[in-house]
Amino acid sequence: MAKIKNKHNATKKEVIVEAATRLFRERGFKAASMRDLAEAVxxxxxxxxxxxQSKEEILQEICFKVANAFNEQCDKVEASELSSIGKIESMLRFHIRMMFDHFDMVMVADRDWKHLSDPFLSNYHEQRRAYRKRLAGIIERGIxxxxxxxxxxxxxxxxxLHAVNGIESWHRSKEKIGARQLEENMVLILIDGLRS
Amino acid sequence: MAKIKNKHNATKKEVIVEAATRLFRERGFKAASMRDLAEAVxxxxxxxxxxxQSKEEILQEICFKVANAFNEQCDKVEASELSSIGKIESMLRFHIRMMFDHFDMVMVADRDWKHLSDPFLSNYHEQRRAYRKRLAGIIERGIxxxxxxxxxxxxxxxxxLHAVNGIESWHRSKEKIGARQLEENMVLILIDGLRS
DNA sequence: CCTACCGATCGGTAGG
DNA sequence: CCTACCGATCGGTAGG
Structure with a gap:
């Protein structure tokens, strides 16, 4: 019965969500069909x-997985002993690495979350707002x-938050510059411009 | 016969494209249906x-209108006597103002251009690549x-290019900060970080 | 996990 | 500009 390919101990649901994440990123949530997904799997x-249970349930899993990752990192950084600039830099680096390591997931959550339906839509919307407020708070303390x-x-x-999305174009074009170097350049440009 | 509302001397086609631009921005190109558009019009x-001629023709009009606007501005700036930093700042300000004045158009072109089909897809893709190379050229001369x-x-x-998209969140939330002030803040942060 | 299928909706056309 | 309609495709279900 277990026809779904099952590498690295993933449940069938995880395999489906993983394939869907890539498909949604490539074609967009609305344009990717369940038949496309079935074929991929x-x-x-x-x-x-x-x-x-539904196509949207997959989108929910993707969006809230991403939201949780950012919220948890923000918890850690806020509880840390870093300076304000250090905290901002730390969060920036986390965003950059999420783009490198979980590119499809992050892009789908960012681009397609509006296709969630309530109550998930409002919930996600509110989390997004709150998260940005937390980041602004860190910066304000630095000021x-x-x-x-x-x-x-x-x-x-x-x-x-938006500058980091530039990594999409980099990801797509496979420029000569390496991931590590891109991270350092972004930190240099964005953080150095903040110092008083 | 002229049932389509025709304010400010617009042709019927222009009225349709204008309504479609808003609809595509709100729901996404794939999720917005021609019946939705018909009702709006x-x-x-x-x-x-x-x-x-087709739904995609509307998307083509939107995408290439935006692409042309940026290319033409780039022509002007490159031909100007501004310093390198001045040229970069001028292009940045143009992007910011396009976001303010033609928000729907710019967002649709940026988010939905992948739904174009060839030869428009390749054409747009190439223009995008070339445009970014021109901007990088201006910066390199400044270096x-x-x-x-x-x-x-x-x-x-x-x-x-991506930082400017942050204006979407601003547009959506109607924060207390004004458009003019947001522009100055963005220029301050992004351009000041570049100076050697 | 598959076959068989549903109602809804899609972009678009014929003909007037 | 409308009525009437097409074939294709969609997300999802029944039943085994």
Whole structure:
């Protein structure tokens, strides 16, 4: 019965979600069909529904997995003894590495979360808002203690979070510059511009 | 016969494309249906096809209108007498203002251009690549003449182009900060970090 | 896990 | 510009 390929101890559901993540990233959530997904996994479309409840459930798994990863890292960094600049740099580096290590997941969550339906849509929307507020808070503390240039904190958050998406173009074009070097360049440009 | 609302001397096709631009931005190109569009315009779905040839033709108009705007501005700036930093700042400001003044258009082109089919897909892809190379060229000249910090030029382009997309979140949340002030903050953070 | 199938909706056309 | 409609495809279910 176990026709779904089952490498590295993954459950069938995990295999489906993994394949879907890649498919959603490549074609977009709406344009990727369950029949495409079934083919990628190696079963008939109807068989997918023995492991998942709906197409949207897959999107939910992807979006909240990403949201949880960022929230947990933010917990750690806020509890750390790093300076304000150090905390910001640490979060920036985490975002960059998430783009490298979990590219498909991060891109799908960022681009397709609007296709969630309530209550997941509101929940995700609110988490996103709260997360940005936390990051702005870290920056504001840096401004208060003189580490960071006095600029609008929410604007810095906007710039940082979106700048990291540039890695998509890099990922796609396979430029000559290496991942490690790209990370250092991004940190250099974005963090150095913040110092007061 | 002219049932399509025709404010400010727009042709029917222009009215359709304008409504479609908003709809595509709100729901995504794939998720927005021609029946939705027909309703927004105030006609039956079949009637749209007297003015346009296909759903994709609308997407083509949107994408290449945006691409042309950026290319033309780049022509002007490259031909100007501005310093290298001045040229980069000028292009950055143009991107920011395009986000403010033509938000739907810019977002759709950026998010949905992959749904074009060949030869438009390859054409757009190539224009995008060439445009980024031109921007990187401006920055590289700035590095050569000592105006700009010595960092990887393509990385700076990636950061600048994507950072500007942060205006989407601002647009959506209607934060307290004004458009003009957001522009100055972005320029301050992104351009000041470049100076050598 | 598959065969067989459903109702809904899609982009688009014929003909007036 | 509309009515009427097409074939294709969608997400998902029944039943085994």
């Amino acid at each position: 190696g079963v008939e479309a109807a068989s997918l529904y023995n492991h998942i 208060d203690n003189g580490e960071v240039k006095d600029v609008d904190a929410p604007t810095i958050v906007l710039i940082m | 105030g006609v039956e779905a079949a009637s749209l096809y007297n003015h346009i 050569d003449n000592g105006e700009v910090k010595d960092v990887d030029a393509p990385t700076i382009v990636l950061i600048m």
